Amino acid sequence: MANNITKNRKAILVTPENCIGCRACQVACKSWNQLPGIKTKNNGTYQNPPDLASAAFNIIKFSEVPSQENPVRWLFLSRRCMHCEDAGCMAICPAPGALYRTAEGAVAFDHDKCISCKLCVNACPFDVPRFDEEGKVSKCNLCADRIGAEMQPSCVKTCPTGALKFGDRNELISAAKKEGFATIYGENDLGGLGTIYAFKDKPKLYGMIENPTIPSSVIFWHSYLKPLSLFGLGGVVAAAALHYLAIGPHKEEEKEKEEV
Numbered sequence: 564m565a566n567n568i569t570k571n572r573k574a575i576l577v578t579p580e581n582c583i584g585c586r587a588c589q590v591a592c593k594s595w596n597q598l599p600g601i602k603t604k605n606n607g608t609y610q611n612p613p614d615l616a617s618a619a620f621n622i623i624k625f626s627e628v629p630s631q632e633n634p635v636r637w638l639f640l641s642r643r644c645m646h647c648e649d650a651g652c653m654a655i656c657p658a659p660g661a662l663y664r665t666a667e668g669a670v671a672f673d674h675d676k677c678i679s680c681k682l683c684v685n686a687c688p689f690d691v692p693r694f695d696e697e698g699k700v701s702k703c704n705l706c707a708d709r710i711g712a713e714m715q716p717s718c719v720k721t722c723p724t725g726a727l728k729f730g731d732r733n734e735l736i737s738a739a740k741k742e743g744f745a746t747i748y749g750e751n752d753l754g755g756l757g758t759i760y761a762f763k764d765k766p767k768l769y770g771m772i773e774n775p776t777i778p779s780s781v782i783f784w785h786s787y788l789k790p791l792s793l794f795g796l797g798g799v800v801a802a803a804a805l806h807y808l809a810i811g812p813h814k815e816e817e818k819e820k821e822e823v
């Protein structure tokens with residue numbers, strides 16, 4: 564799916580090895596975006612909330628893996644929107660302007676333009692979009708308001724260890740390579756991600772998906788049916804058909820239940 568490549572693209576570089584799991588980034592995001600608290604319960608882990616939610620644009624994923632030096636090794640991974648250059652969510656969205664690209668390359672959203680169709684859910688390879696109590700899309704927007712004013716994203720500014728860095732995407736990648744990281748996850752995936760990760764271990768150890776791809780139904784929709792959707796009933800029927808094929812009748816209801 565050919566997209567215009569964003570010039571002067573900005574990105575967040577996540578270095579999980581430097582993360583201490585303090586979750587200051589979660590708090591900073593909530594604070595800047597004025598997101599309400601979420602009632603959760605103890606699931607036997609410090610990962611809280613258990614997953615992304617309409618009021619949790621980023622979470623630290625906690626996992627334990629076997630280690631030679633210690634009984635277990637604790638891994639921390641910042642999970643949030645990846646701001647894909649080839650963004651499945653944008654490709655499928657039938658509401659003009661509901662999801663849009665900022666000058667810095669972020670995939671942002673307009674609450675008022677979202678029509679609550681939830682097509683973006685299954686178009687996202689990273690399971691990111693969530694929906695608020697009004698049924699409107701809600702996710703990390705790379706602090707579009709802050710970076711547009713030449714400030715750092717709130718989570719990056721707060722991170723005490725440098726596990727999150729923000730800047731020119733090419734410069735961040737070059738610096739991470741010079742530091743000797745084995746893998747820069749997201750350098751080329753989906754046209755290049757706007758959230759990139761520097762790993763010394765295999766990304767799979769941290770639960771990263773290998774070779775993320777956009778579902779073929781989304782590409783078909785983007786290429787052939789979406790143009791119709793902008794013109795009346797034919798497009799509405801096409802959208803309904805694709806919604807059924809891509810998502811099925813009940814899946815979005817299940818996701819809403821999981822968020823409670």
Ligand code: SF4
Nearest residue numbers: 644645647651652687
């Ligand atoms: S991670 Fe998902 S929601 Fe974020 S830009 Fe990519 S496709 Fe869209």
Ligand code: SF4
Nearest residue numbers: 592703705706716718
């Ligand atoms: S970039 Fe902004 S919106 Fe995205 S996770 Fe960080 S603080 Fe939240």
Ligand code: SF4
Nearest residue numbers: 582583585586588722
């Ligand atoms: S603020 Fe930085 S060190 Fe703390 S949990 Fe977030 S990414 Fe990790």
